[in-house]
Every structure is written in C-alpha cells, then in structure tokens.
Amino acid sequence: MLLISCPYCGPRDEHEFSYGHEAHIARPTLEQQQTMSDAEWADYLFMRKNPKGVHFERWVHSRGCRQWFNVARHTVTHEIIKVYPMGEPAPNLEQK
C-alpha cells in the first residue's frame, strides 16, 4: 500500500486517496477547440501515457482534506518521487 504525502495533511495511507489520471493535460482553450480536429480533440479526451518509469499523475485526498495535487510516481518500483501542488510544472527528474 502506497504511502502518499498529502501536501496539506502529511503522509497517509493510499486508501485515503483516490487516483485521478495523468497530470498536466491542459484543457484546450476555446480558440484551440474551435480549430482542432475531432482526432485532436479525441486525443485530449482519451489518450493517456502509460510509461514504464516515472509517471506524472494527479491524486485527491478524498478521505481527508479533499485537495488535489500532483504526484511523480515510478510505475515499476511504485516509488513516489515527488508530491507537488496543482499548477506547478512537472519536475525535471532526468537525474533519477
């Protein structure tokens, strides 16, 4: 069971949290929506990364403070490399 450090509450068991989905998927602006093809829109809607390695994803402390935040998690080791607030860009983890 993962141990996730909520940025607001501190480390808590995985079962207090809910997984959202891949992080950093910006919603297209109205202008972009008006010019993008159906395929491009479908890509925004449905297509998600599934890396073997570090994955940037968002979680919510659903049985706690109900705040969303981002997590960099290694999909093989399950190591949680970084927890960072919404709005912050994905960390550069090339050293990892």
Added chain:
Amino acid sequence: MSAQKNRLATGGRIDRSRPVRFTFDGKAYYGYQGDSLASALLANGVTLVGRSFKYHRPRGIVSAGAEEPNALIEVGTGNRREPNTRAPQIELYDGLTTASQNRWPSLDFDLGAVNSCLSRFFPSGFYYKTFKWPKDGWLFYEKFIRRMAGLGTGSTEADPDRYDKVYGHCDVMVVGGGPAGIAAALAAGRAGARVVLVDEQSELGGSLLSERDRSIDGKPAMDWVAAAEAELAAMPEVKVLTRTTAFAYLDANMLSCVERITDHIGPNASGPRQRLWRIRAREVILATGSIERPLVYSDNDRPGCMLASAGRTYVNRYGTAPGQRVVILTNNDTAYQTALDFAAAGVSVAAVVDLRANPQGALVQATRDKGIEVIANSAITHVKGAKQVKEVDVMSLSADGKSVTGGVRHIYCDTVLSSGGWQPTVHLHSQTRAKVVWNEELHAFVPGPVMPGQNNVSVGAAKGVFGLADCLAEGHEAGAEAARRFGFTNAAGSAAGAEAEPAAEPLRPMWIVPSDKPVGQGGKHFVDYQNDVTAADVMLAHREGYLSVEHLKRYTTMGMATDQGKTSNVNALAIMAGLRGMNIPEVGTTTFRPPYTPVTFGVFAGPDKGDFLDPIRKTPIHQWHADHGAAFECVGQWHRAWYYPKAGESMHDAVNREVKATRDSVGIVDASTLGKIDIQGPDAAWFLNMVYTNAWTKLEPGKCRYGFMCGEDGMVFDDGVTSRIAENHFHMTTTTGGAARVLSWLEEWHQCEWPDRKVYFTSVTEQWAVFALNGPNSRKVLEKVVSGIDLSEEAFPFMSWRDCEVAGVKARIFRISFTGALSFEVNVPPSYALHVWRALMSAGEEFNITPYGTEALHVLRAEKGFVIVGQETDGTMTPQDLGFEWIIGKAKPDFIGRRSHLRSDTARPDRKHLVGLLTENPQEVLPEGAQIVEHVKDKPPMTMIGHVTSSYWSPNANRSIAMAVIKNGRNRMGQTVYLPYDGKVVAARIAKTDFLQDGAAANA
C-alpha cells in the same frame, strides 16, 4: 486410544504432565501440551495423513513448518471447518478435531487412488489436452474431475468467529524470531527505536527451538532466548508478536500480518480469533530463516519420507521420533547433525546415504564415530511400502552421478530423511518485486538488491548466512544500524556470541537422484508434492517446448499449489536448467506473491460485515415512514420509503393509490436525500456556466433553473435544479446517487483547471430536509401553514423560490416540479423536519394528503416523461439524445462537453433517441431492459435498435407507459417496433414521452 509409541521418554519442549486429547478422522489420540498436530500424529505412529491432489497417493508429513506440502488438514467442524491447514502449524489443544482431505470414502481405502494406476494417462498438461476437444467435453468431465481432484472443503455456513484489524507504526520491524531476528530486535530496542518483532511460531527461538545442545554467550541457547524475550518485554517501545505471520510485504514498507490469537486455544476461547496487522515500518529486517530442500529420488513421496531438518525438529523440539528406524539421504553435511541428534536421543539410524563421492567433514566423522554407517557415493533407488516406508534400495552412483551401478542393498527402515541443501526464505524480499540472485557456493537463491523505497535488509539464513555466530552478529548490526540511522543513540550493546560450527564440505548438487530405471518409469520422482508434479512431468514439458519457467509452471501446475512451491521451486528450476543445458539463473527465477501462507477470509473482512459493512443513511423522518408501514428501498447508502401499503394492499395497489391521489388532489414525498450543494463566490455564475450546458449568468436571484451536466465527452453526467440565492450565491441540487460524485467533480475542475476562480462548494445535503407537495391541492395545503409569503401564481411563479416560515419554522420553498403537477418543495432544517412534516400532513388531511414513496415518484415523473440520470442514461447519452436540444446554450462560448457535441458521431441525427413506447395491448407492462427490434425473426440473432429504460403502469393514463432509447427514434414517431421476450413478441408504437398530454393515451 492408542499409546504414543514414537514418543521419546525425555526431551523436547512439550509438557508431559499435560496430556491433550484430540481426534483425527474420528479417532481419538493423546498428545502433550506444546505439540503440533504433526508431532502428536507422529508420536502416535500415524504416518498416513492425506491423499495427494491428482493421483490420490498416500502421503505423510514432510516438514515441521510453513513449507508443509502434504499434511493439509481440515480443522474444526460445522461452521468452523477450515480446510488446507498445515499440520505442523496446528497447535494441539484439548478437543481439537481434525480430518484428512481428498480421500473418499476413507483415507485408508481411497477410490481415487485408481488415478495413480492410470497416471500415464494423467501427464502434465492433461487438463489442457483432454478438455480442449470436443468443445463440450469439459462439461461432461468437469463433475468427475472436480470430485476426484481437489483439496479440502471449507464451511458453507457463516463464520461465527470475530476478527480484528489494527494498524501499527514502528521504526524497525523484524520478521522472524530466530537468533538473527532476536539479536536485531535487541540491538534496535536497546538503542531506543520503536520495534515490532513478529514470528509465526508459538514461541521465539526459530531454528534454536530445533537445536539439541547449542550455546549462546556460554549458556543454553533457549536460556538466551528467554532472557532476550524478558529484556524485550521490558522495553516500552518494543512489541513482540508471536503466532503472527507476516504474509505480505506491500508498498512503502507496509507489512500485512495475521496474528492467531486464539487458534491454539480453540473455539471456546474469548476474544477475537485472529487479528490483521498492517504495520508500516521505516526499516524492515528480514530474518526469515531458510527452508530445506528435499531430494528428488524415486518414490520420495511415500509416507515416512521427510526432510532431515524436520526429523530433527520432531526429535529435539517435540520429543518424538518420526519412526523407529531411519535412513538419511543427503548431498550435504547438515543432515549429519540429524543423525547425531537421533543417536543422542536413542533413535535408530540405519545408515546415512551420501550422494557425495567421499565425504570427510567433521560431522561425517562424528557420525561414523557413533557407529552409524555412512554409505558414500550412493543413492536410494527405490522406496518400498505403500502407506508407510518399509525398505529402501541403495545402489552406487556412476562416476558422473547420472546413473547407478553395481549391486542393490536393501535396508529395512520406516522413515527416510532427505536433505538437498537449504534455500533462504526470500519470499518477503521477492514480494517487494526485488530480484533474487543465484549463489554458486550455496546452490541457492539469495536476496538481490532491494527495491527503492522498500527499506529492508535480509540477515542470517534468509540471506544465506548459516553460522549461528554470524547470524547473531548480522542481526545485531542490522538492528543497531537501523536505530542509528533514525537517530536513536542509546547503547545497543554488543552482539551475542556462539561457538563456530564444525567446518563443512560443499554440497553436491544432484537435482534428480538416479534410479536403476529411467526417470518416469518404475518409481516416481516427485518435485511438487502438493500438485503431484514429478521430474518426468518437467521433462515432458521441456520436450513439448515449454521452456520458460512461467510456462513450465502453468503447464505442469508446478509451484502453484497453496504452498507456492516452498520445497519444490528450486528443484524444478534446476531440473529444467539441466534439460536445457543452461545455468540455473539463466533459466529464470520464480516470483513469490502474497500471501506467504494462506490467510482466512474472515481476517480480511474483520469487523466490517453485516450491519458494519457499509453505512446506512436515513432521512430525518425515517422513523415516521417506518411507523406508517413504509416498505424501504436502498438508493446507494440511503434507505428511502418505497411505498406505504395499507392493510390488504399489494405493492401495485399502493403505488396506484399514491399516484392517483397525487394527481387528483395532493401527495407528499420525503425528498431529503436529494443532493444539495451550496455554491458561493464572485465566480459562482461563471463556474455554473462551465459545468452546465445552459446559461446561468442572467438568472435572477429568486429564480431556479433546470440543467444538465456533461462530462468532457459530452455525455450526460448529472442533472438537477439550481437556484440563485443571491448575486454570488447558488443552491444546486443533484440526483440522490450523484451528490458525492458531483461535488467531487466541481472540486476537481475548480482545483485542477480553474484554481484562480473564486468559488466555494459545500455539501448541504443533510442541512436541509426536503418535502415535496405535489398535486392540484398542494397550494391549498401549504397556505394553511405558511407565513411570510404570498403563494399565488403571480407572486410566486413556477421556477422560483422564497424564504418564509412553515409551521413556525424558517423554511425555503422552491416552486419546482418532478411530477408536472403544481408543486412546492419545502426545505427546512432537519431538526424541525418531523414537526413540519406532521404539520403538512394535518393541514392536508381535508384534501386526503397521501404520502408517496420512490416507486410512485418514478411513475409520476414517467407519466410526464421526466428522465432519471442513470436510468434513461448510461454514459452514452447526450442531452440532445434525450430530446433536450433547447438546453444547450448555443450562445455560450464554452462549457464542459461542448466540443464533444460537435464531433461527427455525437452530432449525427440518427443516434439513439429517448422516446415513449405505447404497447398495442395497453395492459402489457414491458420489462425494463427489454430489447427492441424492427424486424422479428424466428430466433436470435435479430438486429436490436434499442431498449426499454423505464416502464410502469400509469393509473392516470390508465395504461402501460414506457420510455426507451431507440436508434433514430425521434424520426420514427408512430412506427411500430417489436419486443421479443419471455417467449412472446410484444408490439409497441413509438410516441412522445409526455403520456398525459391531451390524447396521448387515447391515441394508443
């Protein structure tokens, strides 16, 4: 009652002054306090304890621990019967009732043993090959196979026992209470760390429990253990859990453990039976010891064939000889300690057969000095005796060890002990998904590098370090180091010391011990006892091209039994490597998965069963409904009044009465379960614009509006009425089941996409009780109890709300309707709910006010074609599909789902549309979910064009009504479609969804 014929006069950790009575297969025996079921059975000379899985071969006890593959026992009876329990791990208590498994009609005479004679027709892959063809073959064979193959059967009754769950946190968790584990716990505990030490056995000591005369720090080893236990008990931050198995090593250093609290006392004990511990540790020290490998020799599964270390445990720990005359087969020096201990205990050792050419180690010499014959460079080629070993054949090995030569020696014996070397217990290490690596000197897998984030270290035998002094030193250092790392600086003391073991010579790897016949002919070389996999099966799998370990496992079922191959995996892997001419690590390793040993379901459920499984939500006036005879239905966690049958009324009668009374005069429904969200902030209106498909900016305070929420995929997600309380303040309602989901949805969009928008969401579902008055007389009822407002149509029009008082209570009334009739939804604080409800009921008495439940609510809304999200929709319906083109804000630049409505597939005019259905026979009420076809054929398949979403008898239309989604439905108005179900075909006409519109029903 039989005598304990194999019980030794002295020795062991049993209490001979406390006899314990137990039964096995209905027969009564005595053992002693401190016995395991296995040791007590052996003491009584019971060697036949089960039948094997596939061939029903007679089987005996193989081991003295968790690795036991054969002696699987049903413990208890009736609702406490538990199958597949390992005899060496069952502690004896007075009244213990046990039974053997997988035998019919009896253990001694088993019909399934015919399988053994037919074994050439049961090769590995048998199930795949036989039942692949013909197609229905499996259906024919299944009953037969299921009866003949299998393990024990659990109880089908409810488990009467209590189980507990607890969470633990510590700095250092030590798994295994042997010398290394105790040393680790002592060092970490002394330094001041918070320590948890778990061990699966009834007492601490681990391998020391099986020793005869080892010393630690100059005193008997178990005295050292007792002193250590006392020292640990005195440390306030140290917890020692015996009878506790760490069965799963989960992410981030969480270990799941099961503590068997009363299993050793029996069902009459008080308190919970078992407890699930979930322990999160900063550092884990794995001191889990090692498991001896059996040798793979011909007919090595005869009852009486056992691990050498197990024989030693039975003699030294339990004061029980496994038999009267023992032959030992070994490829290494450790089995000689067994020979020496047997000699010391007065148990006859006929010979030690050593696969090595010329063993000369210190223990070998000592054995010879005791007058025990050592037959070097030789193999056991046959084991005779069906239900008990009677004799072994011994022959010399050829130079390459691949065959035997010369004459045969017959040695009389009733027990064969074998040792093929030792495999560190790397299960928990492996469960972290860390690798194991092959050690060429030990001929065993040892732990590889640990996984990042899984802070653990293996010590002692678990790491492949077998000397007692080394184990004590390693454990101490690991415990002290962990404590130091976490900043605990008290003195950890120094490691305990022990004399070095006599120097040992290397083992001789010989993964199949040759017989005078080729493998697979004559005797059977068992590799996996529990799943009846032989060396010949592995060879067959190899011949048929199953080369990878994972394929081998699945094809032969090797290692896939309840013991997960604890005694067989390495042997099988090595045999496969030999066949492929490769080194063992090249062939691969197996991955161990939780649980280490089987865990009862009860402990996972813990107290979360029955009424404690899930919360029950009740409205503030639930008791009134119950007092008035309501039947309830579950809507999520809510219990809602379903209908209120009067004496003699069926459900149908009651619902019809409630529906009719509401349309004719006035009905009242408890709608308190409706989801309610308070939305405030300067950007509240902007936010609603984004989450609803229609426009909200211009809605005036005091007004209400109905809206659809869509997902970004454009599909309907929830619906409800939202009212503007003030410029920056809205009151949103959601479906009963959708309340939590909608709140989370709003929060997610706000926090993740538009965090700069100033808007706040608060669930107020339980802050308002809601009673909806419906029907032409609802205004007249309300007028009698309301104060502060004018209820007239002009002053208080449809789709608006007002604050006022009802029966003296501050209230908020919404003029919204889910029935199409005149309606007022009265919202009051829940603490006044019953008072207000009673006041409304009294006021309505003269109008025959009728409480109605959720069933009437559904009929009333369906009569007017109102949709229920989740009933008319299933995640594939857009608002347009539902006929709500008008609710899409065309002028609105953006909202969630807008772009998806423009996708070619979503915009297509012939999608499935929501329509009404009127059956040709007005009495026929369609089943919900019924499939709709345009052209009926004699039998399926037919092209389905939609299905029924809602269907009721409408007392007001006086006929059946239904809603359905049908391809291109809105463009098929008036067409007849067909519904084949229940062996008939019902014709129905596509109609509008408002069934009370003038003439709608009459036109049918």
